[in-house]
């Protein structure tokens with residue numbers, strides 16, 4: 001079983017390239033189901049979630065060639081099998097993103113309920129309500145969503161709360177629906193805007209993506225696409241938090257500054273220098289690291305996907321801060337592991353009170369979910385001695401060779417093979 005071993009105490013210096021956005025690439029790959037032609041997605045990161053999505057598309061009847069940074073989805077030649085089995089969906093909740101496209105393109109879909117995950121129950125009621133509003137009949141039985149529809153019809157849909165993949169599922173379904181759909185109370189994440197750009201390239205008419213109200217005029221048929229996916233704002237933010245914790249002076253290549261505004265403002269308040277320098281973003285932390293309070297919120301608030309990484313940085317900041325997680329009910333599983341490294345963190349309900357300490361001590365720790373893994377690596381970069389992060393399969397879902405990228409900026413970090421239980 002792989003683990004990541006990191007020795008702390010060295011500031012980061014050098015250049016780190018930010019890859020394509022995982023959470024944009026996943027819905028866009030599912031959007032290939034809306035067209036029978038051959039599509040090409042560029043700037044795709046080499047991640048487990050990309051491999052899982054490609055395997056799922058293959059199961060559904062589309063041949064996929066993964067040659068990162070390119071993924072090619074071949075034209076439909078075989079009869080589609082609009083079924084996403086539990087064995088695949090349980091590996092990646094985002095598999096639910098095939099539901100909308102399958103229903104819109106084939107009029108039927110059988111998709112395993114994703115079930116919860118480490119960070120929360122992760123229901124999909126908003127996805128299902130929206131699809132019913134477009135004319136689908138939805139049945140849930142034996143752990144599967146079984147959906148049927150004739151041609152979907154445009155409708156007015158109000159989300160009870162902003163949901164990223166819920167918005168994305170409905171955008172893809174509406175893109176082939178007859179007439180006009182209005183989605184209200186949408187998620188405004190940049191990944192939603194990126195999907196809308198691709199749907200427009202395919203021939204749908206999507207207006208208002210990035211705002212709370214999106215209008216979609218469906219097409220009778222959609223064209224394939226050739227698209228280069230945007231850079232990953234969460235990967236970029238993760239490296240910024242790493243510089244914040246370890247100190248140093250790093251140039252981030254391909255970092256999407258604009259989409260990271262809520263994170264950058266907080267990191268600057270904490271004492272980081274973050275500015276665009278040509279095509280790079282320079283991130284420096286040489287002075288004291290100050291504690292800053294953060295409450296996660298839907299975009300354009302502070303992203304929940306950066307909460308764990310910021311917390312690792314706050315563990316060694318001067319002062320005490322309050323981190324409140326409002327999106328998921330169980331996204332503090334990195335806390336006990338950070339405390340094993342000497343962090344001073346107290347949790348009360350959905351709020352973590354972090355008292356900065358002089359230093360952390362390296363330890364053997366366990367990753368529990370994707371962003372928690374990154375948090376433990378950031379802590380390891382600043383801890384005294386060696387930290388071994390186990391169960392890095394969580395990390396490999398969303399970070400491409402993070403240990404190689406950090407080693408390229410001077411970190412003492414490597415992937416090791418451990419014997420025995422994970």
Ligand code: EPZ
Pocket residue numbers: 023026094120121122123124125126127128161162163164165166187191304305327328329370371398
């Ligand atoms: C997306 O998940 C991201 N995943 C998550 O990133 C991210 O943390 C999350 O958005 C929030 O930004 C992908 O894009 C593949 P939501 P998603 O639906 O769409 C509740 C990572 O680390 N909800 O926006 O599943 C839900 O329980 C991952 O890269 C319902 O109640 O999140 C949550 O409390 C982790 N009913 C809130 O809405 C629904 O039908 C927001 O969830 C849907 C969601």
